[in-house]
Amino acid sequence: MFKPVIVAALGTSLLASGAFAQTPAELEEQIASNTEILIEQALADTVGLAFVEDLTTEVGQRLAGSEAEQRARDWSVAELTELGFDNVRVEAFEIPFWSRKSEAVSVLTPAPQNLVATALGGSAATPEGGVSGSVVRFESLAELQAAPISKTDGKIVFIDELTIKTMDGSGYGMGVRKRSGCAQAASDKGALACLIRSVGTQPHRMPHTGIMARDGAEGAGPVAAISGPDADQLTRLLARGPVTVSVDIQTEIKTNAPSGNVIAELTGTDLKDEIVLIGCHLDSWDLGTGALDDGAGCGIVVGAARLIAGLPERPRRTIRVVLYGAEEVGLFGATAYAREHGDDLDKHVLASESDFGAGPIWRFQTRFGEAALPYARTLQSLLMPLGVTPGDNRARGGPDIGILARSGVPVVTPGQNGIDYFDYHHTPDDTFDKIDHDEFRQNVAVYAVFTYVAAATGWDFRKQPEPETAGTE
Amino acid sequence: MFKPVIVAALGTSLLASGAFAQTPAELEEQIASNTEILIEQALADTVGLAFVEDLTTEVGQRLAGSEAEQRARDWSVAELTELGFDNVRVEAFEIPFWSRKSEAVSVLTPAPQNLVATALGGSAATPEGGVSGSVVRFESLAELQAAPISKTDGKIVFIDELTIKTMDGSGYGMGVRKRSGCAQAASDKGALACLIRSVGTQPHRMPHTGIMARDGAEGAGPVAAISGPDADQLTRLLARGPVTVSVDIQTEIKTNAPSGNVIAELTGTDLKDEIVLIGCHLDSWDLGTGALDDGAGCGIVVGAARLIAGLPERPRRTIRVVLYGAEEVGLFGATAYAREHGDDLDKHVLASESDFGAGPIWRFQTRFGEAALPYARTLQSLLMPLGVTPGDNRARGGPDIGILARSGVPVVTPGQNGIDYFDYHHTPDDTFDKIDHDEFRQNVAVYAVFTYVAAATGWDFRKQPEPETAGTE
Numbered sequence A, B: 001m002f003k004p005v006i007v008a009a010l011g012t013s014l015l016a017s018g019a020f021a022q023t024p025a026e027l028e029e030q031i032a033s034n035t036e037i038l039i040e041q042a043l044a045d046t047v048g049l050a051f052v053e054d055l056t057t058e059v060g061q062r063l064a065g066s067e068a069e070q071r072a073r074d075w076s077v078a079e080l081t082e083l084g085f086d087n088v089r090v091e092a093f094e095i096p097f098w099s100r101k102s103e104a105v106s107v108l109t110p111a112p113q114n115l116v117a118t119a120l121g122g123s124a125a126t127p128e129g130g131v132s133g134s135v136v137r138f139e140s141l142a143e144l145q146a147a148p149i150s151k152t153d154g155k156i157v158f159i160d161e162l163t164i165k166t167m168d169g170s171g172y173g174m175g176v177r178k179r180s181g182c183a184q185a186a187s188d189k190g191a192l193a194c195l196i197r198s199v200g201t202q203p204h205r206m207p208h209t210g211i212m213a214r215d216g217a218e219g220a221g222p223v224a225a226i227s228g229p230d231a232d233q234l235t236r237l238l239a240r241g242p243v244t245v246s247v248d249i250q251t252e253i254k255t256n257a258p259s260g261n262v263i264a265e266l267t268g269t270d271l272k273d274e275i276v277l278i279g280c281h282l283d284s285w286d287l288g289t290g291a292l293d294d295g296a297g298c299g300i301v302v303g304a305a306r307l308i309a310g311l312p313e314r315p316r317r318t319i320r321v322v323l324y325g326a327e328e329v330g331l332f333g334a335t336a337y338a339r340e341h342g343d344d345l346d347k348h349v350l351a352s353e354s355d356f357g358a359g360p361i362w363r364f365q366t367r368f369g370e371a372a373l374p375y376a377r378t379l380q381s382l383l384m385p386l387g388v389t390p391g392d393n394r395a396r397g398g399p400d401i402g403i404l405a406r407s408g409v410p411v412v413t414p415g416q417n418g419i420d421y422f423d424y425h426h427t428p429d430d431t432f433d434k435i436d437h438d439e440f441r442q443n444v445a446v447y448a449v450f451t452y453v454a455a456a457t458g459w460d461f462r463k464q465p466e467p468e469t470a471g472t473e
Helices: A003-015 A024-042 A047-058 A067-082 A141-146 A170-188 A228-240 A291-309 A332-340 A342-347 A370-386 A398-406 A437-456 B003-015 B024-042 B047-058 B067-082 B141-146 B170-188 B228-240 B291-309 B332-340 B342-347 B370-386 B398-406 B437-456
Strands: A086-109 A113-115 A117-119 A131-138 A156-159 A193-197 A223-226 A244-266 A271-281 A317-324 A348-353 A361-367 A411-416 B086-109 B113-115 B117-119 B131-138 B156-159 B193-197 B223-226 B244-266 B271-281 B317-324 B348-353 B361-367 B411-416
Touching (some): A047 A067, A047 B228, A067 A244, A113 A228, A131 A141, A131 A193, A244 A332, A271 A291, A271 A398, A332 A342, A361 A437, A411 A437, B047 B437, B113 B228, B156 B170, B271 B291, B271 B437, B332 B342, B361 B370
Parallel strands (some): A131 A156, B156 B193
Antiparallel strands (some): A117 A223, B361 B411
16 A cells, blocks of 8 residues: 555665666665565564563663673573574673662651652662661752752752653753763762752652663662652641651672673575664563563564564565663673774764664654755655655754764664653562553554665665666766 | 522522521621632632641651651641631540561562562561562562462462552442452461562552551551562563562551640630531651641641631531541541540531542542432532532542541531642652642642531531421422
């Protein structure tokens, strides 16, 4: 049903392409036919959805550096091998490890009550039994940073800053500042501990964890996030008078813990040394089962690649699926990949990752060489039947492939509607039932189409190719 | 703005009423005027809303028999006195006490992971360190009860029965059967413990507690509720093969703990011995702050009574506000009230309670003597401007006043839309922010109107009054 649109979209781009075993007309016919097959199959996907269902069920949470993340790698290697991928392997590395052992935050006076709270990743432990003190509330990290030390010394500071829900997730970056900065600011100000309003956006009593800092296993002080309703409760109590709370966080840390990237490929044909990389991250936070963050992303890229493997012809380039390890705690997998593959980044013709849940893709951004923009427009045209609007050429590529983008690898960002993403992300509520199956399948379709077309053509997204027909004009 | 409707609704009923100091026309004018005032003030209520906000903030959760419930009584006495009520007092009684100390449910094999769980009220403790065993799943309590003991002996049974969302809460009764019956059934079948799918209706990872049995502090065995997503996870795991779980529940129990009913009145005038009772319950479960269950109910009845106290004239009958204690753990407050006031139940002309959250009232049911139904129709007509439709004459009166209804006290049930009530009820998410202020205020208006009219008239809801005008016909 999509074919006439697809043929129209491909027309001019293929004429401008490089060397083919087929005539442009033959290739146009093949790509149009295969794209139609991919879309129709993706919209009925079962492989990608089963991948995330099985991963989150049979492994559960996958905290970076934990035994559970190890199980996830073993599980993924077995599953990807079973699905027929080539060169399935783990590229191992080590990371500093942090895990919560216990956490409790409660109001002591004037009205004893528990608060729903979770330690942030990398939080320092408190002494056994916790610390307790008066609460001083700030509306932002900046307000805490500007406060006189006399206001905070020996106290427990509380940053009650909202995260705004946005379709593109831009509110999260603002919300995260307090998560990254509170431990250091609190420590600088002589505070005993820091509480932050959870960075999540849901109205439920769900605490939202996340890493405090990217550079090690333990931060400058104890920090816990309390749920939105608990932040409101604490604020109401503070409006009535002084409040003391207890914060008790016990942790386990290790200097070196095992992690790794799981890699699987569909080997290409005449351009098999050229790589189209699609990624996700395999680790998750420990509170939920990491279904949206980022089991879904792995299901989407695995599902898309598996559909391409089932086409009548293998694409020319190699499609590499990378399930990054230890993303949540400091992008360790991304760094390890760049280190391991630094010498052949020029062979990476395109990279993309899925790490923003499973909401419908509404926009397709690229970051191509200026002269390669006709390819961007062609890919965007191919995706229009799936409800995807063209985006700009300023894609950043996401957390794990950002390092590739900054090294000059062309990237695309299929932009998902993430308006509800931070309702679940990093909370106990990030579980399989939160994935809308039809929306997930639209993602599989988008990834299948652009990955396939990038691998089936010889298009150079870095620079304008030589026009094949120039000499005959 | 409501006055013409109100006057029309009152017309015929007042002509049929008993002895008055005023002519029927004067009373009609007064009631119409006061009803209009009450509605307009209720729809801008601040007292009722502040009552629930302050109670849930300044006290928090109010587990029956706990120190927190004691604080709630002290707080309520002070607040009701401050609001100008008469005869503010506590009618004390003792109850068996149960409290959770700790609770943990986790999958041991094949994939170690924590499940979000909470012990049911009255659950037996497990041995220290918990019990562990294979899980056997049942789709209903009946299926467990019919199972051969060979299937369950030494196992952990799991009843995975859904609760259906309904406007009138009828799905809850079905959902509760497994909560009430699982401990005994599990014990009869030699099982180590019982897990149930939470009786709540929300899709989040919120466990839903509640009492197992009404007759004591500790039940037949350990029972925990796991959240809906965790029940789904366990079911998915069981579909893949054998699953073992660990259940660790530690409790505190006492034979006698203090509880009490808090009572406050607006003393009537010429009919002050006759009582119009409006109630709620002051205790709550311990996971949330009991905002919808039943802080809201207390705010609604207190707010309504306070508005009536502000009218130009006191109503003829005494309005008694009863904040029942220890409702959640076995209706101990209701029983104590009936015991204490058994000799003057005939003086209770009407009773009603608010214990179903703060959703808008859409229906007004009565349980009046057949011959008193014209009064039902009049009250229903008065409430129509608030969007309330007439209900039938089969009101049951709710948990706390049910015992009065069964003793012949006329009752009314203002039926709230409870479609979302069990999303929050008995979970950590039952907090003040879940109350819609406008919907809450519509409740205050409904309670103010029927309570005022019942107290301002001499209407006998038990039987047909003598027609005053009969002799002149």
